Amino acid sequence: MTKSTTPALAIRELSKSFSGYRAVENVSFDVLNGRVVGLLGPNGAGKTTTTRMILGLAAPDSGEALIHGRSYRDLERPARMVGAVLDAAGLHPGRTGREHLRIAAAQIAAPPARIDAVLDEVGLAPAANRRVAGYSLGMRQRLSLAAALLGEPSILVLDEPANGLDPAGMHWLRELIRSFADAGGSVLLSSHVLSEVALVADDIVVIAQGRVAAAGELQSTVAAHGGDLESFYLDLTATSAGVR
Numbered sequence: 071m072t073k074s075t076t077p078a079l080a081i082r083e084l085s086k087s088f089s090g091y092r093a094v095e096n097v098s099f100d101v102l103n104g105r106v107v108g109l110l111g112p113n114g115a116g117k118t119t120t121t122r123m124i125l126g127l128a129a130p131d132s133g134e135a136l137i138h139g140r141s142y143r144d145l146e147r148p149a150r151m152v153g154a155v156l157d158a159a160g161l162h163p164g165r166t167g168r169e170h171l172r173i174a175a176a177q178i179a180a181p182p183a184r185i186d187a188v189l190d191e192v193g194l195a196p197a198a199n200r201r202v203a204g205y206s207l208g209m210r211q212r213l214s215l216a217a218a219l220l221g222e223p224s225i226l227v228l229d230e231p232a233n234g235l236d237p238a239g240m241h242w243l244r245e246l247i248r249s250f251a252d253a254g255g256s257v258l259l260s261s262h263v264l265s266e267v268a269l270v271a272d273d274i275v276v277i278a279q280g281r282v283a284a285a286g287e288l289q290s291t292v293a294a295h296g297g298d299l300e301s302f303y304l305d306l307t308a309t310s311a312g313v314r
């Protein structure tokens with residue numbers, strides 16, 4: 071893991087508009103080393119757009135997203151720094167899980183031995199030689215996570231990673247995230263499942279209508295409000311029920 075006193079992720083006044091529509095406005099927050107940060111917000115709040123800017127998949131209009139002090143596009147070996155699970159839709163149905171990982175490993179020059187290691191880590195080894203077309207949603211999520219772990223990154227950016235996982239899978243994912251952070255890694259976890267976030271996150275960032283509505287250490291932030299994470303979240307986002 072990368073040891074550093076700078077934040078693993080430093081999001082600084084990020085803004086992004088689409089055809090004049092301000093999807094993300096002046097968003098700033100940090101993800102510190104060894105912390106799990108839950109990124110929460112209603113549909114259309116700007117979470118995915120923020121995540122895409124962190125990963126260099128969308129260019130901000132202003133502001134910056136720094137990964138250990140550098141933008142994603144300036145990283146020499148980004149997959150060794152950041153692993154991302156955005157959605158499982160990009161998987162080719164005709165390829166096996168192992169073939170997917172072989173291609174991904176070659177792209178980032180990860181040693182072939184990593185393929186079996188990550189298959190074991192995500193519990194997909196028994197299905198590795200089956201075509202992705204026959205995978206359940208939860209198995210596809212596990213495969214995406216395996217690909218994210220190939221480069222042994224110190225940061226994980228996960229967008230709805232629990233989608234499709236069964237209760238045992240959710241428990242497994244929580245343990246994986248927790249042990250990743252306990253070993254010094256950092257996790258940005260975007261999720262609508264508040265109960266999952268409450269169980270695993272150290273810090274939360276709530277985005278509503280493109281802006282940061284609240285950010286801070288989970289327990290103290292929720293305690294200061296009184297009630298639980300759900301009532302806190304619902305109060306903060308009450309004006310943005312329904313998509314923008």
Ligand SMILES: Nc1ncnc2c1ncn2[C@@H]1O[C@H](COP(=O)(O)OP(=O)(O)OP(=O)(O)O)[C@@H](O)[C@H]1O
Nearest residue numbers: 088089093111112113114115116117118119120314
């Ligand atoms: N490529 C794009 N072109 C035009 N508008 C976009 C584009 N990407 C996102 N938007 C708009 O920006 C806003 C923020 O979208 P974003 O996907 O970031 O929200 P989100 O918080 O991830 O939502 P969800 O929880 O539903 O995934 C939405 O109003 C969306 O319609």
